[in-house]
Amino acid sequence: MKVFETPTEELKRKPAAFTDRITTDGRFGRAAEPGRYRLVINRACPWAHRVVITRRLMGLEGAISLAVTDPVQEIIADDAHWVFTSETGSPGGKDPVLGIHALREAYLARDPDYTGGVSVPALVDVTTGHLATNDFGRLTLDLATEWGGPAREGAPELYPAALRDEIDALCEDIYRDVNNGVYRAGFAPDQARYDAAVTALFARLDALEERLATRRYLVGDTITEADIRLFPTLVRFDSVYHGHFKCNIRKLTEYPALWAYARDLFQTPGFGDTTHFDHIRTHYYYVHTAINPTRVIAAGPDPRGWLTEHHRAELGGAPFGAGTAPGPVPADERVPPLG
Structure with missing residues (x-):
């Protein structure tokens, strides 16, 4: 489905066309x-x-x-x-x-x-x-x-063998209901399919809120593939998915554990320093003319809330496990600072 067209059927993502490993x-x-x-x-x-x-x-x-x-x-x-x-x-x-x-x-x-x-x-x-x-x-x-040789010294183990079954199962739920769920809601061709998508989305967010109330990360005591797959949807949620895609039963900021978890990740090297809010808002509001025909780009919310204290370290765990944080972002890859 072209993003410029008015949807006539439920959004279904096609498999990747080129899958060389x-x-x-x-x-x-x-x-x-x-x-x-x-x-x-x-x-x-x-x-x-x-x-x-x-x-x-x-x-x-x-x-x-x-x-x-x-x-x-x-x-x-x-x-x-x-x-x-x-x-x-x-x-x-x-x-x-x-x-x-x-x-x-x-x-x-x-x-x-x-x-x-x-x-x-x-x-x-x-x-x-x-x-x-x-x-x-x-x-x-x-x-x-598969890139261990060129990887930096201290690189974290993001997909540990002992946790892969749990990570894979959770990622499947996150993809279906959250990552792709916001799109299924935003591009729903009728009320029934919107209702189904948005209900599944918030049921999954409610479940993740409960899971993260007692643990710092989704699986184990360090950042894993599961956290990397959830974060990009969460960081876009209030800026575009809540209003633009009609995912407005609750805001991310109304979930105490999820909001604190998202801020914890945002303030961890690799997450917030790769997030470009201006590009996010510009793309979604300008390109999706079937949803926003005027192409007026929303001004908010104020992104500085992402820098507020989260207290997640009190739950234990360490973002990189036995590894270390990555170094500074290369100068030509830096995103604009908040505020």
Whole structure:
């Protein structure tokens, strides 16, 4: 479904079109080689945000370069495209490394007959200009487990083997009811399907509120893949999903444990320092003309609340376990400070 069209049926996400895996030993044909791949994202996109968080936590900024598209998609041949502009660090409207204006060019370099949608995140092979993968579900797992060589010293264990079954089960619930649930509510074609989506969303948020009332993180005593998958939806919730997607039974700020948990993560290196609220609001309110035909961009809420005390350390645990926090954000990747 194109985001500019009025929805006529329930939103259903198609599987990723290109799912090559990049691994330590190259057993699937592509090896985790520093400098070979460029990660293309949009800072408004929650699916891309989770990959950026993982890349930063693992300290892979020097191994995998980053390209940021404009928050407003460009209409080319009656379709919306992720494009590079001077406003996002691409002079002349072309990515300085890949030499392309629209991400679709990397898709077509991989498959000239491709006619499907174009999504971020996308990992592009710099040596060929071909898209390697747009599989957002697998990308974070492989960055966490298959890039150990180039990863920084002190990188956390984000997908520990002993906890994978619990993480996977929880992530499935979070994806269905929360990550994708806000979209199913926002793009619901009728009242019945909106009601079903929004009811499931808030039932899951209620369950997560109860879970997080007595534990600092979702699984175990440290940050894991589960937290990385939940955070991008939570950080966008009051800014866009509550009003723009009609997910307005409660605000995130009305959940004591969830709101404190989200602030705890936001104030942890890798989370808040990869969040760009201006891009988030601009993209959602400007692009989704079926929902917001005037393209008026909401001004709030005031993001400085994300910096208030959360007291979550009192529950124990440590964000990086036996590891350490990542270093400073590279100068060319910094997002605007709050306030």
